[in-house]
Amino acid sequence: xxxxxxxxxRARQLFRLCHVKGFVDETRVRRVxxxxxxxxxxxxxxxxxxxxxxxxxxxxxxxxxxxxxxPLPADxxxxxxxxxxxxxxxxxxxxxxxxxxLLGGMRIQVGNDVYDGSVLARLAALQNNF
Amino acid sequence: MPDLLQELxxxxxxxxxxxxxxxxxxxxxxxxGVARVEGLSDAMLNEMLDLGHGITGLALNLEETEVGVIxxxxxxxxxxxxxxxxxxxxxxxxxGMGLLGRVVNTLGEPLDGKGPVKSNIAYPVExxxxxxxxxxxxxxxxxxxxxxxxxxxxxxxxxxxxxxxDRATGKTTICIDTIISQARLNKxxxxxxxxxxxxxxxxxVAIGQKQSTVARVIATLEEAGAMPYTxxxxxxxxxxxxxxxxxxxxxxxxxxxxxxxxxxxxxVYDDLSKHAVAYRQVSLVxxxxxxxxxxxxxxxxxxxRLLERAARVGEKYGxxxxxxxxxxxxxxxxVSAYIPTNVISITDGxxxxxxxxxxxxxxPAISVGLSVSRVGSAAQMKAMKxxxxxxxxxxxxxxxxxxxxxxxxxxxxxxxxxxxxxxxxMEVFKQPQYDPIPVEVQVAVLWAVQNGYVDQVPVxxxxxxxxxxxxxxxxxxxxxxxxxxxxxxxxxxxxxxxxSAVEEFAQTWKTTPAR
Numbered sequence: 001x002x003x004x005x006x007x008x009x010r011a012r013q014l015f016r017l018c019h020v021k022g023f024v025d026e027t028r029v030r031r032v033x034x035x036x037x038x039x040x041x042x043x044x045x046x047x048x049x050x051x052x053x054x055x056x057x058x059x060x061x062x063x064x065x066x067x068x069x070x071p072l073p074a075d076x077x078x079x080x081x082x083x084x085x086x087x088x089x090x091x092x093x094x095x096x097x098x099x100x101x102l103l104g105g106m107r108i109q110v111g112n113d114v115y116d117g118s119v120l121a122r123l124a125a126l127q128n129n130f
Numbered sequence: 131m132p133d134l135l136q137e138l139x140x141x142x143x144x145x146x147x148x149x150x151x152x153x154x155x156x157x158x159x160x161x162x163g164v165a166r167v168e169g170l171s172d173a174m175l176n177e178m179l180d181l182g183h184g185i186t187g188l189a190l191n192l193e194e195t196e197v198g199v200i201x202x203x204x205x206x207x208x209x210x211x212x213x214x215x216x217x218x219x220x221x222x223x224x225x226g227m228g229l230l231g232r233v234v235n236t237l238g239e240p241l242d243g244k245g246p247v248k249s250n251i252a253y254p255v256e257x258x259x260x261x262x263x264x265x266x267x268x269x270x271x272x273x274x275x276x277x278x279x280x281x282x283x284x285x286x287x288x289x290x291x292x293x294x295x296d297r298a299t300g301k302t303t304i305c306i307d308t309i310i311s312q313a314r315l316n317k318x319x320x321x322x323x324x325x326x327x328x329x330x331x332x333x334x335v336a337i338g339q340k341q342s343t344v345a346r347v348i349a350t351l352e353e354a355g356a357m358p359y360t361x362x363x364x365x366x367x368x369x370x371x372x373x374x375x376x377x378x379x380x381x382x383x384x385x386x387x388x389x390x391x392x393x394x395x396x397x398v399y400d401d402l403s404k405h406a407v408a409y410r411q412v413s414l415v416x417x418x419x420x421x422x423x424x425x426x427x428x429x430x431x432x433x434x435r436l437l438e439r440a441a442r443v444g445e446k447y448g449x450x451x452x453x454x455x456x457x458x459x460x461x462x463x464x465v466s467a468y469i470p471t472n473v474i475s476i477t478d479g480x481x482x483x484x485x486x487x488x489x490x491x492x493x494p495a496i497s498v499g500l501s502v503s504r505v506g507s508a509a510q511m512k513a514m515k516x517x518x519x520x521x522x523x524x525x526x527x528x529x530x531x532x533x534x535x536x537x538x539x540x541x542x543x544x545x546x547x548x549x550x551x552x553x554x555x556m557e558v559f560k561q562p563q564y565d566p567i568p569v570e571v572q573v574a575v576l577w578a579v580q581n582g583y584v585d586q587v588p589v590x591x592x593x594x595x596x597x598x599x600x601x602x603x604x605x606x607x608x609x610x611x612x613x614x615x616x617x618x619x620x621x622x623x624x625x626x627x628x629x630s631a632v633e634e635f636a637q638t639w640k641t642t643p644a645r
Contacts, residue, residue, distance in 0.1 A: 012194075057168070057195055109154070112169040114215075117149030129141050 007043055011050030015058075023091045024058050061111035062091050067099040068106050069118070084110060153216040155197060157181075160208055163201050163370045164415040167214045170197045176256050178222075180215040183207045187214065188221055188372070191416050198416045200372040202237065220256065223380045224249035225387035230331060233348060233362040236373040236380050241364060253383040255376060259438035260389075266444040268478075271509040272330065272396060272453055275311030275566020276304060276494055278559040281518035281576060282525075283481055283501045286509030287330070287394050288442025288451040292473055294458045294465065295483030300494050301457045302343075303563045304481065305398040306350055308455065309334065311566035312396065313356035330453075331388055332360045333397045335381035338374050338404030341366045350564060367404075371415075374408035382439045382452070389443060389450035397440070401457035402433060406469045423468050430472050437476050465500075479503035493560060498525045511569060512619040517576040521555060528552020547585075554584045557592035570614040571600050577620070578632045587639075595639060602635045 014036070018028040032051070036044050064084045066072070072080070081094050088110055099107070103119035155169030165187065173179065179187040179199055185208065191198025199214070202221075223238035228248035233241045240247050268286030285291045293301045309332040319327030334351075336344045344364045351357050361384055365377035378399045388395035399405065406429055413426035421427045433456075440454035456477065458470050463485065465474065474480055479502045488495035507515070531549050535541060541549070558579055561567065567575075575596055578584060587595045603611055610627045617624065 054195070106149075112153050112155060112171045114152045114154045115149045116152065121149075 004046065007046035008050045010043075011047050011054060014047070014051055015054040018055075023062075024055065029055060062088075062093060064088070064092055064094045064108060064110045065097060066094060066106065066108050067097045067102060067118075069098075069100050069102045069104050071098055072096060072106075080106075080108070084108070155214045157208060157210050157212045157214060158196060160201075160205060160210060162415045163205050163372050164412070165199045165201060165205070165208065165214075167197045167199050168195060170214060170216060173197050173216050174220070176220050178217045178219050180217055181208055182212055182214075186221075188376075190412070191418070200375075200412055200416075201370075202372060202376075220254045221376070222252035222254050223383050224251065225253045225384050226251050229361045229384060230359060231357045231361075233364060236363070236365050236369070236377045238380065238384075251387065253387055255379045255383050257383065257386065257439065259435065260441045260443055260447075264443050264447045265441050268442050268505045268509050270328070270394075270442075270451070271506070271511055272308065273311055273315060273566075273569050274304070274308040275314075275568070276307055277561060277567055277572045277575070278494060278496045278498070279304070279481065280510075280569060280572055281514060281559075282498060282522045283479065283496070283503040284506035284510040284514070285453065285455075285479075285503060286442075286506045287328075287396075287453050288440060289479070289503070289505050289509075290437045290440045290454040290456065290477040291503060291506070292456050292458060292477040292480035293483070294460060294470060294474070294480050295495070296460050296463055296485045299483040299485055299488045300563070301459070301483055302347065302400055304483075304494055305334070305400065305455055305457065306347060307564060307566050308332075308396065309351060309360055309398070310354040310356045310564060313351075313354065313359045314566065314568075316359050317355070328394050329359065330394045330396055332356070333363060333381045333385050333395060334360060335363045335365075335378050335397060335399050337365055337377050337399065337401060338367050338369075338408060339364075339400065341368065354564060371408040371411040374405065375412050378402070378405055378436055382436060385452040386439060389441070389452045390448060392448035392450045394451045394453070396453045396455065399436075399454065399456040401459050402473055403457075403459045403469055406433070425468060429469070430476075433469075433473055434476050437473075478505045491560070492556065493563070496559075498522060499529065511573075513573045513614055513617070513624075514569065514576075516620045517573055517580050520580070521576070524548070525552060525555055528555070550589075551579075551585065553589045554587070554592050555579060557589055558584070558596055560593060567600075568611075568615075570611040571603060573614050573620070574603055574611065574628060574631075575599060577625075577628050581629075581632075583632050583636055598639065599632070599635050602638075603631065607631045 014032050018024050018032055020028065033048065036048060066080060077096055084094065085092050092110070101120060105118040107118045107121065108115045153170060153172040155167040157165050158168045159166040173189045173192060175189060175192055177189045179189055181187045181201065185201060185203040187199040187201045189197050190200050224247050226249040232244065232247055234247060235241055238247060268288045270287040272285040272287055274280055274285060279285065293304055295301050312330040312332055316329040319329065334347065336347070344366055348362055351360055363377055363381045365374045381397050381399070385395040385397045406425060409429060409432055410425050414420060414424065418426045437454055437456060440452045442451040443449065456473060458473050460470055461467065482497045482500040483495045484497045487497060527548055531545055532552065535549060558575060578599060584592060584595060610631055614624060
């Protein structure tokens with residue numbers, strides 16, 4: 001029986017093995033999971049749970065979620081995507097999402113970074129100011 | 131109306147329209163005033179975090195994928211999945227003269243219902259202590275007004291003097307007396323228009339105390355007229371462990387403002403045992419590894435970095451000071467427990483209060499043998515040094531001889547005289563609470579004791595003799611006392627004046643019948 005700390009450490013080691021040129025390689029991720037499952041260790045679920053979390057966090061770091069109140073025109077989508085790739089590198093995947101509650105403007109989230117230029121955020125800032 | 135419109139316009143203009151980059155995270159786990167937040171890759175240690183709903187958090191644990199946050203507010207409004215933002219600011223509290231006379235919480239918010247705190251300056255709660263170059267040695271006294279302390283365990287401005295003892299031995303009372311004494315001295319100097327007087331402002335930090343105890347302290351200070359020179363920072367037992375952990379640091383920040391502006395401040399941390407317990411609670415919930423008595427490994431650093439902020443800075447840096455009076459509560463007199471030994475080793479001396487002495491009626495119950503002030507004697511008034519130089523030794527000898535005399539053996543005249551003198555000194559040092567004695571009166575009384583004028587007074591009437599002598603000096607020999615206060619040293623002239631005054635009093639005393 002290994003402790004949660006050891007499981008975390010092993011998951012981190014496996015996660016590092018999945019990196020190719022600084023990016024997580026999906027094929028390697030699949031192979032690692034298969035290997036761990038086939039090994040049939042008792043601690044597999046704990047290791048895989050931590051491993052899954054690390055993969056999820058990495059994917060989150062390399063995903064740009066672009067929210068707008070109405071669908072964005074294709075040219076704006078392309079220019080936004082290009083700008084973001086210029087900042088965060090080519091490994092970025094983008095997802096355009098419609099969110100009417102923003103009222104207007106755009107909210108972009110890449111990993112932990114948020115650029116909020118929506119009307120909703122400005123109204124919230126106004127509310128905080130008074 | 132135009133004013134209102136202008137104000138609104140200014141506020142609207144102040145809102146930035148550019149979308150700035152913000153660093154965010156998501157609450158993964160929350161409970162016991164602590165949240166674990168996933169994300170926040172740019173968070174700094176001790177950075178204030180915006181948890182939404184007007185609640186602020188403090189980043190305490192920076193880990194690979196998440197941040198351990200302590201919540202400063204009602205955490206029940208928060209839930210898993212809520213967004214958390216960095217603010218780029220370290221935790222700050224308001225500081226300045228506007229806080230004097232106020233009762234505030236850890237964040238500097240008023241608790242006294244007297245409206246908002248008038249302060250436009252804020253200091254970070256965690257700040258590096260002044261370095262070696264900025265400091266100078268302690269050379270000015272803190273007149274506590276407690277004769278036993280001012281005579282034998284003198285405290286200097288910029289010193290850290292621990293007050294340690296069991297529960298209900300008068301630890302807080304010593305601090306309150308000191309605060310009252312400072313207020314009286316400040317008031318007297320203001321009334322006399324003495325510009326050379328350096329006012330000493332006091333900050334009383336209540337950590338984990340009962341609300342009723344804090345209320346009693348405030349009432350005492352108000353009654354004594356000490357509140358205008360005092361800030362009370364209360365983090366009572368009902369406050370979260372987080373707030374209790376931060377309270378002394380907030381108090382230190384308030385004191386540092388006085389020091390940075392060339393003034394003197396005195397901070398009472400009441401008490402650091404409860405502070406260590408609060409920090410242990412926060413650390414355990416943050417899943418930090420625990421050590422001895424389940425305290426985290428950095429509990430020594432917690433107190434050392436807090437107490438190192440007490441300092442006296444050099445003339446070049448404003449000549450201000452922060453004096454710290456930390457309190458530690460021991461269990462059954464055990465000073466060798468973890469936290470007491472830590473704080474004893476950090477501070478520049480300790481005043482040890484004994485339960486036995488307290489119950490024998492020796493109040494303040496200061497154990498002279500175990501109490502020490504490592505730097506204060508350099509700051510002691512010269513006149514006091516002249517009269518109190520031998521006292522500690524005399525008392526130590528008395529205790530030894532008194533223990534020996536218990537066996538009922540025959541004593542020679544010299545030994546008997548030493549015991550008799552010791553008993554009278556012990557009586558003189560007894561003092562009621564909240565009644566500090568001015569230093570010039572202390573000097574006069576101790577001079578009378580040292581010169582044998584009390585030797586003929588029966589032990590049970592020593593306090594009466596002292597009270598009447600004080601009355602006599604205050605009413606009939608006011609100029610003499612003022613001269614001692616001004617000259618700060620006992621010249622031959624002053625000694626002659628004291629001799630004639632005490633002899634004159636002794637004449638009247640002989641004729642006064644016992645009560």
